[in-house]
Amino acid sequence: MSTDNDIDCLPWHNPMLAELLDQRSRAALHPSLLIVAPEYAGKQRFAKALAARLLCQQLNTSIEPAQPCGECRGCELFQAATHPDYYRLAVAADRKTIGVDDVRALLQSLQLAAQIGGARVAVIGPAESLTENAANALLKALEEPGSDTYFMLLSQTARAVLPTIASRSQRIVLGLPSQASLATWLARSVEGSSKAAVANAVQRARVYPELALELLGDDSLHSEHAAIADALLGGELSSHALAEKIDQSSLGAFLDTLMLRLLGMLREQLSGIEKGGNPAMTSQTLQTLLDTVLEAKRSLSRSPNTRLCAAELGDRLASIRAEAQYSATH
Ligand SMILES: [Zn+2]
Known part of the structure; x- marks a missing residue:
């Protein structure tokens, strides 16, 4: 859904990223x-x-902040989330x-040599989740990182x-955006989102970009x-088209x-509001459709094959509709 590159930081953090990359190019980047x-x-x-840029072996420095080349071994492995010299401890x-x-x-x-031959x-984090013993175990490594x-x-x-730990590290404080820059970024990040939806997400999330993105998504x-x-x-919509349209994870x-x-x-049926609707959609038909959806929910919890589940549901709904249509006209 997001058109933002996965390995870009938020645009208002770019100057900080560029500064750290500049420090690295002068071999002056703090190891912690x-x-x-x-x-x-x-x-x-x-x-x-930052990690993507530290692990790229042919960083493109002609733009600022520098971009990973996307083609070297380091980039390939990082994008596949299998880089052996990248660790995420959570x-x-x-x-x-x-x-x-x-x-x-x-x-x-980390005692082993870098496997790709570049940075490690x-x-x-979150760093506040480190137990005191865990933090103490880290200290020496922060002083002599290799x-x-x-x-x-x-x-x-x-x-x-x-x-x-704090005294052995360089502190990088990341700022929050103005609501205007948040709105601009958000509109660009979520394709096809309306102005009203963006404004609504910004209002609800105030200045927190990842929250706004979540809400808008x-x-x-x-x-x-x-x-x-x-x-x-x-x-x-045919059952086949339904299975195509619904994302595996969101069925x-x-x-x-x-x-x-x-x-x-x-x-609406029961309160008689929708008199001009499809006459085949009697309350009994709606009830049958509802039962079918409930059954699909149950079968989804039993079987992980969402594509099959969506296709079966589509077929069932189509045949219920056809039957209802038939009895409404005969
Ligand atoms: Zn690269």
């Missing part, structure tokens, strides 16, 4: 960077943008902190980081789903939208 910004301000994006899904064992395992990997990058090795620690506030997915649901219920959300649509139609 403490990247500080509130949640939703673009820390991860910034760290990823809180595991079933845990609340980053423990000392996690840090030790990372440091052990470890992004760690050649061309960079640590990036992500944190919401510098105060939450152990002073011993949800909105545009929701209206896309609503349009598909209407086409499907109106018989304008569950689409079924929810479809169900809400059907419930709305049923409510």
